[in-house]
Structures are given as C-alpha cells and as structure tokens.
Amino acid sequence: MKYDFAAIEAKWQDFWEEHRTFRVTDDAPGPKLFILDMFPYPSGAGLHVGHPEGYTATDILSRYKRMKGLSVLHPMGWDAFGLPAERYAMKTNIHPRVTTAQNIETFRRQIRMLGLSYDWDREVNTSDPAYYRWTQWIFLQIYNAWFDPRARKARPIATLEVELAASGTVNLPDAPTVSAAEWKQWSRKQRHDFLAQFRLAYIADVPVNWCEALGTVLANEEVAEWTEKGFTVERRPMKQWMMRITAYAERLLEDAAVLDWPASTQEQQRNWIGRSEGAEVRFRVVDREEALTVFTTRPDTLFGATYMVLAPEHPLVDAMTSPEHTEQVRMYRASAARKSDVERGAEKDKTGVFTGGYALNPATGGRIPIWIADYVLMGYGTGAIMAVPAHDDRDMAFAKKFDLPIMPVVDGGTGAPECFVEEGTAVNSANAEISLNGLPTREAKSAMIRWLTDKGLGRSAVQYKLRDWLFSRQRYWGEPIPIIHLEDGTLATVPEDQLPLRLPDLAKFQPSGTTESPLALATDWVNCVDPVTTLKGRRETNTMPQWAGSCWYYLRYIDPKNEKAFCDPAKERHWMPVDQYVGGSEHAVLHLMYARFWHKVLNDLGHVSTKEPFLRLRHQGIILGEDSRKMSKSRGNVVNPDDVVKQYGADAMRLFEMFMGPLEEMKPWSTRGVEGVYRFLNRVWRLYVADDDAHGLLVADGAPGEAFERVYHQTVRKVTEDIESLRFNTAIAQMMIFVNEATKLDGRPRSIMEPFVLLLAPFAPHLAEELWQRLGHAETLAYEAWPVYDAAKAAEPEAEIVLQVNGKVRSKLAVPADTGREELERLATADAAVRKYTDGRKVVKIIVVPNKLVNIVVAG
RNA sequence: GCCGAAGUGGCGGAACUGGUAGACGCGCUGGACUCAAAAUCCAGUCUGGCUUACCCCAGGUGAGGGUUCGAGUCCCUCCUUCGGCACCA
Structure with missing residues (x-):
C-alpha cells in the first residue's frame, strides 16, 4: 500500500x-x-x-x-x-x-x-466582547493606578487620595505642592484634575503623528511602517490617551537582564529605552528671573559650554526672546511646528535662530547666547541643552554654521581633531572654586556633579529615550475606551459591572471627517448619562490600539x-x-x-x-521566496501553504520547514527541498508497510543487530537533545541517517522500529499515528512515553584515531574505544605511514587526545 | 555614522568545551530495474595535481595577520551581507 x-x-x-x-x-x-x-x-x-x-x-x-x-x-x-x-x-x-x-x-x-x-x-x-470586556477592565485598572516612585511600583489611585488627605504632597517627590488642608477643601473637579496627572493612563495634548489618509494618529513606533507604504504623516497637537510606560523604564531595563531572549532583541529593547546617565544643570538667565535647566551626559565639559539651545517648543522661548528678535523667532517656531519629527530628522543641515537672550555659564560665569534650533527635541531631557561645540558633533556643526565660539576643554592626547567627543583629560576647566584640569573624564564628571550639587546649581540625573505610549486611535475596529467625558469637564469610568462596553453597529465606516473616530457618528451611543454622578456626558470615541488585546x-x-x-x-x-x-x-x-x-x-x-x-x-x-528574495505578490514568488499541503501533505510541509536550517535564520524556500523530505517520509512508510497489502507489516520480532541498535540509541540521544535546544534541522538529519541504515536491513526488529515511530511523532504526527496504529496500538501515541537511550549502547566500540605529524593527517588507526595514552603513542610511532615522516627526525613532542588523535611534532 | 547578528561545496546547511571540514538533504554524474519513462534502489560528487592503484601529494571555511603541536572555532585589522537605531544632548 x-x-x-x-x-x-x-x-x-x-x-x-x-x-x-x-x-x-x-x-x-x-x-x-x-x-x-x-x-x-x-x-x-x-x-x-x-x-x-x-x-x-x-x-x-x-x-x-x-x-x-x-x-x-x-x-x-x-x-x-x-x-x-x-x-x-x-x-x-x-x-x-x-x-x-x-x-x-x-x-x-x-x-x-x-x-x-x-x-x-x-x-x-480579541474582538469578542467577552474578551475585550477584560481588555477594558485592565485599562480601568491602569487608569485607576498611579506610580509611587518611593515604592517603584503602581498602586491604586485610592491610596494616593488617602495620602493627600492625610499629608498632602509633603512626602511625594517631584509633585506639585498641595497641603492636606487644601486637598480637603477642593471641589470634586479640582481633585479630579489633580489626580489626573498621576494616573498611569491619562489624556494629554501632545503633538501627534496624524495620518489624513488613514484618518488616525499613529504611535511614534508605527510611523516608519506607514510612511514606507507611501502614506504621509504630519504633526499636529491633539488630545490623546497616553500610558505612562516611562515610569517603568528602569524596571523594564533591569528585569530584561534575566530573560532568556535573543541578544538582538534584548539590545533593541535596551536601545529603545535608551537610558543615559548625566546631570541636570541650571543656567541663570541675564536680566530675567527664569533659569534654564539642561540635561547633559558630559557635565565635565561645562567649562566648554559656549552657547545654549532651546527646542522651538520650549515654554521659555518667549521669555528669552528680546523684542528685536521676536519676529525671526516666531517665524522659525512656525516653520518647525509644521515639520514632522521624521522631516526634522531627515534634514542633517542645522537650522536655528538667536533669541537675543543670554545665560550665564555657571562654571565660567561668562555670558553665553541662547538660541533656538530644531535639532534640540522637546521630548527628550529638558528640551534645552548646553552646547559644547568642541566636544559634540552636532554642536560643532551648529557653531561653525553660525560662527559661535568653540572652547576645547578635553584633551584626547591624539593631536587636535576638530571635534573630540570621546573621553580624555579635562583642560581649561578651572575657576576660583573648582578645577577639573588633569582629571580623566570619569572623575571630572563626578567632581563637577559634586560641585554643582553643593552650589545648588544642579544634580546627577538619568534620562530615557523611551516616551509615554500614545494609546488612542481614531478608529472604529478596536476596543472602546470605557471612559465618559462629563459635562463638568471631568472623566468618569464605565462601571465594571457594565463591561463590556460594546462597539455600536455602524452603517458606514468612513472616518468622521473630523479628527474623531467613526464612533463619533453613533450619537445614540456617544451621548449618555453617568450612572454614578447622573451627569450627562459623551463617551470616549477613540479606541485602543491593536497592541492592547495582545498585551494580555x-x-x-x-x-x-x-x-x-x-x-x-x-x-x-x-x-x-x-x-x-x-x-x-x-x-x-x-x-x-x-x-x-x-x-x-x-x-x-x-x-x-x-x-x-x-x-x-x-x-x-x-x-x-525560491529566488532568495522577500516573498511578495509583485515578484510572484509567494508560496501558499494550501498548495504545498495538497501536493506533499502537512507532514512534509512541517518537516521541510524544520529541515531548511536553524529556526532563527532567514532562509529561502525550495520546492526540491520539500520533495526531499517527502521522499524521506515515503522511505519511512516503506520501512513498515509493504507495497503489496498481502505482506502486511514489515517489522519482525527478534533481537536487533548490535550496529543497528547503536544507530538507534544514537538517534534517540540526538533527537532528544536537539528538540530541547530547538535544533530541529539536525534532529531530522539524524532520523534520516537512521532510516538509511534501517533500509539496508533485511529484518527490521519491532523493538527498535516501534519506538522510532515515537521519535518521529512530534515532527510528522499524522504518519506516526498511522504507523503506531498499524503496529497494533489502539490509543493515540500523543501520551506514550518518550524513548530513552542507553549511553552504553550508543557508544562506538571502536575509535578512529587520526595520526598527525606536525598537525597534518598522515594516517588513521582503528582502535578499541578508550585505548590508553601510552598504547596510542606506541601504535602511532610504529605506524608505517607515520614513520615515513618521522624517521631520521627528532621527535620534539607527542600530543595524545584519547579517542581522537595523536600528533607527533618533529623538528626540522 | 552607531549597535547587533552572520559570511563554510553548484544550492540549503553540519561540525560538542580548539582535534579527520563539508554530516543530512537538494542538484548533478554513472549504474540497476523497465520495451520505455516515472518512481525506487545502489555508487560517486570541495578544488588542483599525479598516476589512472579513488593510492598519494598540495591547497581549501569572506581577506590579511597573530596565538597554538593543531584554528571554521580564540585574538587583532579590514571587506561584504542582513537586522535595528539614527540630531536622544
């Protein structure tokens, strides 16, 4: 058959x-x-x-x-x-x-x-209401939580309310000051607004990546994907739901270290979080009350800071700008606002304008000009930098373009490269109170931070590239966010017992025409009354991003x-x-x-x-694709699983995909390769089942030969080890070796052929189940005990010893396994082929590796 | 530019902690079976040389150095490919 x-x-x-x-x-x-x-x-x-x-x-x-x-x-x-x-x-x-x-x-x-x-x-x-009910529930858990920096963890927002009522914000680092007495006097709305800034899910007016064609915003992470597909994405400020993932930056970084993940993925996550250590430094501004705070990873170069740059969106830009510069600053900010982050990044040529304001370098006491430029990003650090052109490529490019002073303060010891960004020794860095001169960068950094801290001018700080997660989408086909915007300007949550908040049915799915999602058109659904406060309200019309359902x-x-x-x-x-x-x-x-x-x-x-x-x-x-290029319809190299299964079967498809090469590697499809494993499965079949039904099964009782038994035990060992380490290609290769050996045999002993079916079962389960049944078993093999191997039976009785002279193979020798060192040395030195190369020469050294080789080192 | 991964026959890929490079499969060549073909089975298949005794010799894992008795494997420099990040101060 x-x-x-x-x-x-x-x-x-x-x-x-x-x-x-x-x-x-x-x-x-x-x-x-x-x-x-x-x-x-x-x-x-x-x-x-x-x-x-x-x-x-x-x-x-x-x-x-x-x-x-x-x-x-x-x-x-x-x-x-x-x-x-x-x-x-x-x-x-x-x-x-x-x-x-x-x-x-x-x-x-x-x-x-x-x-x-x-x-x-x-x-x-994830789109089943019985499922997204709980996606919404988790959203509410996050909304109703805040990140307690002292405990470094999220806690229910109620715990914050209790604390505010008891002690205000006295014990809360980095929070706006409120006393317990004030808190107690506040209205419901005042309390609501204050709590909003702590919640892990919050609404913010942020510049977003709006895609007109898609009618939705995109997360920063998603922009590249859609622009590659030809969509245009522009920046505009919109009120959006955000998730405070930045609070978890440190823990996401720390906890990743213990995970058994691919190195490249770990690396990508680390880069994405982008932790960097440095200092915050406060610069006083000439003739003004306000001070500018910058973040720098190189506080040791403070003496070299010859100007400052603010992001165009920086809130203090107007305050820094002198009357005669107002117009050019206004124009520059307007043009920067129109550009998307991507466009900004694409332009390598530095642009910027002088504000007319000056700050004081806290180390030198010197007046330094304050500029605005879009190479400084509002979203990172404080949105302001101290520019040290001598030791930063971007600052150097900017300084040269606008003819700003350049002051070297780090000596790299290797001549004078135009811009030295590496670590070296501090120079030109002293005032009446502190001198960094002669200190290596590392020590100069900590000395400077100490001085700044003592003087109240700064402190050490850590910054992350990670931004908060833009969570809302202007789409219909996603989980509704279970929030109601009440008429008094507060937010209410949909009570848990009313979840799921179902998507209303719509007749049309076009964008609303505004920046709202199509849900805004479902007026019956949108307008509602909050059951708790009995206030009228509008439901949130944004939905969750696709990531939400896959988060849990x-x-x-x-x-x-x-x-x-x-x-x-x-x-x-x-x-x-x-x-x-x-x-x-x-x-x-x-x-x-x-x-x-x-x-x-x-x-x-x-x-x-x-x-x-x-x-x-x-x-x-x-x-x-078969042509070693990415599969795509336009190239016509797409392989359809249905066709493969139809022609060769699922077992062949599975086996081929595993045999192609290591799981993690990129590899080309090969129809010939599928045929190869298909032939293998046929060979397996014919090991057990005769072409002609009359003969029945081809397995026989009786003891297996020693050599065949050895191959079998080696196969059990190899397949077991390889599955554990996900090296399926080599496991299959070993099974092919086994089948090649079994094919040569006249009588195939049941004691080996039966457990081999079990080894094959994870790879080609249909064929294995069929053979298992034909071998006389009534039950599925899915829960049969995995075969074990006998190390003694898997061991080769003979070892082939390679005989080398000066590292070159000159002869080979078959000896019983585990032959002793002395014996191997004796046999090697006596070997005729070896002696051709050793006779008449001085033996310097003999290296013996049992079961492997003997290497004779001769002089001359 | 920076970071990460990887470069092995005609092709996909093997090679444990440094120890016979090329397992296994594909393709190719020859043979068996057959009227013939397909299917199947058997043998061969890194390159060059020498003999034609598949015996032997030389070279060979992106390139060039190095460590070592011995390097695909370890170290240094460079080249190429893939993936990620890309004004993050």
Whole structure:
C-alpha cells in the first residue's frame, strides 16, 4: 500500500478533534509547561508559509514534552482587531466583524490542516466582547493606578487620595505642592484634575503623528511602517490617551537582564529605552528671573559650554526672546511646528535662530547666547541643552554654521581633531572654586556633579529615550475606551459591572471627517448619562490600539471562559510564566515592550504573580521566496501553504520547514527541498508497510543487530537533545541517517522500529499515528512515553584515531574505544605511514587526545 | 555614522568545551530495474595535481595577520551581507 498522506492526515485530524486529544486541564499530571505562539492577525490573505514555521517549532516541542510527561498548555487565538478589516469595510460597507469572522474561519482551517496540537477549548479572539470586556477592565485598572516612585511600583489611585488627605504632597517627590488642608477643601473637579496627572493612563495634548489618509494618529513606533507604504504623516497637537510606560523604564531595563531572549532583541529593547546617565544643570538667565535647566551626559565639559539651545517648543522661548528678535523667532517656531519629527530628522543641515537672550555659564560665569534650533527635541531631557561645540558633533556643526565660539576643554592626547567627543583629560576647566584640569573624564564628571550639587546649581540625573505610549486611535475596529467625558469637564469610568462596553453597529465606516473616530457618528451611543454622578456626558470615541488585546492574551488562555475575572488567580499561579514564546522578531520592541509593561502593572496591583511574562523567547527567521528574495505578490514568488499541503501533505510541509536550517535564520524556500523530505517520509512508510497489502507489516520480532541498535540509541540521544535546544534541522538529519541504515536491513526488529515511530511523532504526527496504529496500538501515541537511550549502547566500540605529524593527517588507526595514552603513542610511532615522516627526525613532542588523535611534532 | 547578528561545496546547511571540514538533504554524474519513462534502489560528487592503484601529494571555511603541536572555532585589522537605531544632548 502506498503512502496516502491525504487520507492519513484527514483521518488523524478528525481523530484528534473528536477525542480532544490535546485538551489540557488545570489538574493534569506532571509539571506544567506553557508553550506560546504569537497569535496571528487573521488577514484576508490567509496563512503564509512564515506562520507554520514558528507554529511547527512549538508544536514539536509541545508534543515532545507531553510524551515526557509534562502537562503542556499550548493554545492558539486571534489578534482580531486591526486596520485592514476596517479599511476593507470603508470600501465595501461590510462590517469588520463579518470579514474578521470569515478570515478566522480560513485561518482555523489552515492551522488545523497542519496538524498542530493546540487545545482549541482555549481559543481566544480579541474582538469578542467577552474578551475585550477584560481588555477594558485592565485599562480601568491602569487608569485607576498611579506610580509611587518611593515604592517603584503602581498602586491604586485610592491610596494616593488617602495620602493627600492625610499629608498632602509633603512626602511625594517631584509633585506639585498641595497641603492636606487644601486637598480637603477642593471641589470634586479640582481633585479630579489633580489626580489626573498621576494616573498611569491619562489624556494629554501632545503633538501627534496624524495620518489624513488613514484618518488616525499613529504611535511614534508605527510611523516608519506607514510612511514606507507611501502614506504621509504630519504633526499636529491633539488630545490623546497616553500610558505612562516611562515610569517603568528602569524596571523594564533591569528585569530584561534575566530573560532568556535573543541578544538582538534584548539590545533593541535596551536601545529603545535608551537610558543615559548625566546631570541636570541650571543656567541663570541675564536680566530675567527664569533659569534654564539642561540635561547633559558630559557635565565635565561645562567649562566648554559656549552657547545654549532651546527646542522651538520650549515654554521659555518667549521669555528669552528680546523684542528685536521676536519676529525671526516666531517665524522659525512656525516653520518647525509644521515639520514632522521624521522631516526634522531627515534634514542633517542645522537650522536655528538667536533669541537675543543670554545665560550665564555657571562654571565660567561668562555670558553665553541662547538660541533656538530644531535639532534640540522637546521630548527628550529638558528640551534645552548646553552646547559644547568642541566636544559634540552636532554642536560643532551648529557653531561653525553660525560662527559661535568653540572652547576645547578635553584633551584626547591624539593631536587636535576638530571635534573630540570621546573621553580624555579635562583642560581649561578651572575657576576660583573648582578645577577639573588633569582629571580623566570619569572623575571630572563626578567632581563637577559634586560641585554643582553643593552650589545648588544642579544634580546627577538619568534620562530615557523611551516616551509615554500614545494609546488612542481614531478608529472604529478596536476596543472602546470605557471612559465618559462629563459635562463638568471631568472623566468618569464605565462601571465594571457594565463591561463590556460594546462597539455600536455602524452603517458606514468612513472616518468622521473630523479628527474623531467613526464612533463619533453613533450619537445614540456617544451621548449618555453617568450612572454614578447622573451627569450627562459623551463617551470616549477613540479606541485602543491593536497592541492592547495582545498585551494580555497569554493570560486569557489560562482561563478563557471565566466571566468573573480576566483569569482565576490560582490558575494564573499554576500556569505562569510562559516557558517558551516563539514569534517574529518584528515584535522585538513594540508588542514585547507593551506586554511587559501591562504585565508589570498587573503584577504591582496583585493581579498576576510574576514580574515578567515570557521567560524564554525565540524568533523564527523569515522564509524567502525560491529566488532568495522577500516573498511578495509583485515578484510572484509567494508560496501558499494550501498548495504545498495538497501536493506533499502537512507532514512534509512541517518537516521541510524544520529541515531548511536553524529556526532563527532567514532562509529561502525550495520546492526540491520539500520533495526531499517527502521522499524521506515515503522511505519511512516503506520501512513498515509493504507495497503489496498481502505482506502486511514489515517489522519482525527478534533481537536487533548490535550496529543497528547503536544507530538507534544514537538517534534517540540526538533527537532528544536537539528538540530541547530547538535544533530541529539536525534532529531530522539524524532520523534520516537512521532510516538509511534501517533500509539496508533485511529484518527490521519491532523493538527498535516501534519506538522510532515515537521519535518521529512530534515532527510528522499524522504518519506516526498511522504507523503506531498499524503496529497494533489502539490509543493515540500523543501520551506514550518518550524513548530513552542507553549511553552504553550508543557508544562506538571502536575509535578512529587520526595520526598527525606536525598537525597534518598522515594516517588513521582503528582502535578499541578508550585505548590508553601510552598504547596510542606506541601504535602511532610504529605506524608505517607515520614513520615515513618521522624517521631520521627528532621527535620534539607527542600530543595524545584519547579517542581522537595523536600528533607527533618533529623538528626540522 | 552607531549597535547587533552572520559570511563554510553548484544550492540549503553540519561540525560538542580548539582535534579527520563539508554530516543530512537538494542538484548533478554513472549504474540497476523497465520495451520505455516515472518512481525506487545502489555508487560517486570541495578544488588542483599525479598516476589512472579513488593510492598519494598540495591547497581549501569572506581577506590579511597573530596565538597554538593543531584554528571554521580564540585574538587583532579590514571587506561584504542582513537586522535595528539614527540630531536622544
């Protein structure tokens, strides 16, 4: 009988579904293991060949671990809110819910077709009201929390209210001053407004990246993606929901260190957070009360600060500007405001104007001019810098263009490069009170910070590049933000027992025409009354970004049907953290950063038990087209999984994707390669099943030969070790070696051929189940014990010893394994081929590596 | 420009803590089976040389140095590719 993959695969997919083979209960025996895939956005295009790569990897691991006796949580779901469905709805007026449901149907069918062992009882869908109810609930937890800098963690906002009533802001660092007495006298609105500045979710009037064509704002992180696609993004100030992720900068950085994540991903997260140490320095301004505070990483160069620059948006620009410069400052600010951050960054040529104001360099006492320029960004540090042109490239470029003074204060010891930005020795840096001269940069920094601190002119400081997360989107197809804007200007939350706040149905999905989302057009939905205050109000019309649903989906898998909580605490403690997470490296920053942030807030508030959600992370590499270029419709090199499965079967598809090369590497598709593994599966089939039905099974009872037994034990060892370290390509190579050996044999002993099926099962589960059944087993092999190897039987009895003379191979020798050093040396020196090179020469040294080689070093 | 990862046959890729470079697969060549083809099976396949005894010799893991008895593996310099960041003071 021939290998009929189509019939076999359909049969076992039905079997697994019918028997719910891969369902895992919370009290399942064995240690828990949580193996997670990044869930897909169900696009209209269906699954592409990149998806099965990661999914097969986790599937192999899951199947293997089940056979090792672990209880494996391995779920799948849908990241189902998103812009493509909404854009499609704009064109067709078909509700995104409808297209999303269809797309999910396709994805589910395709994933099922690959024989992936998910527990479908745990499927989640982020656009399902029963799911987004809890996304909204988590939003409210975040909204109703503040970051207590003393505890370095989030606490309920109520704790802040208690503290304010008791002691005002006396004990709160960096907070506007309010006494307990004042607080108690304040109105509801005053208290509301004051608390708003502490909440982890807050509304701010910020310059956003507005995309007219999409009718929405984009997060800074998303701008590049859309501009690459040809959309234009402009800056405009808008009221937006923000999340205070910056409060977690330090913890996101610290806690990452213990994670087993790819180095490049760790690095990207570190860069994104962008921590830098330095100092804040206050500069007095000539003839004015206000002072300017700057952040610098090089306080040691303060003596070299010859001018200052403010960001055009800096609030003190007007105060610094003298009457005769007002017009040029106004014009410069106007032109800067029109430019997007991207445009600003693209222009390398420095622009700026003088304000007419002067500050005093606190170290030299000298008058230095104050400029504004858009190379200084309002969003970083204090939005103002001290410019040290001698030791900063940007300041140097600016100083040269506008003919500003340059004062070297660091000696690099290597002549006099135009602009020396590295560390060196301080020079020209002394006043009546302090001298840095002669100090290396590191010491000069701390000496300067000490002096500034003593004089009350500055302090050491840490800055982060990380910005707060722009959370709202002007879209329909996302989670409604459960907030009501009341007529008195305060915000109310939708009560928890009224969640989910459902999306209203709309007839059309076009942008509202204003900067509001299409939800603004649903007037019945928008206008409401707050049940608590009975004030009239308008619902928030912005929705959440697509990241929201994926920030916590792993938690919902643990308890997907719970209507009382987002996840039962006991179940959470049992299953968390995720032991292995696999997904694309395109999520190295955004998804993984946002999810970690939410997780930490939930952890602080006592809702989850671990500091970090994902312990071990791997990325699957991108699969290129057969021409080694990125797959794209326009190049016509896209491979459709449906076609591959139809022609070669799911097992061949899975096996090929794993055999192509290391999981994390980028690699090209190869139809020939698929045929290769397909041939391998046929060879496996024919090892067990005769072409002609009359002969039945080809396995026989009886003891295996020693050599075959050895290959088998070596195969068990290699496959086991390779699965553990996710090196599937070499595991498959070893199984091919085994099959090549088995093919040569006349009689194939059942005692070996049977457990080999189990080794193959994680990789080619349909074929393995079929063979297992034909071998006489009534049950699925999914929970059969994983084969163990015998190290003694796997060991080679003979070792081939390489005989070298001066490092060159001159002969080889077969000896019993573990032959002693003396014996090896004796055999080597006596070897005829070796003696051709050693006779008549002086032996300097003999290196013996047991079971490996003997190297004879001769003089001359 | 800065940071990170990586460069191995005609191709995808193996090679544990420094110890026979090229496992396994693809492709190719030859053979068996067949009227023939497909499928399958067997053998060969880094390059050059010499013999034609697949015996031996020389070279070979992006380039050039170095450490070592011995380097794909460790160190230095450079080149290339991919990924990320890009006026972050």
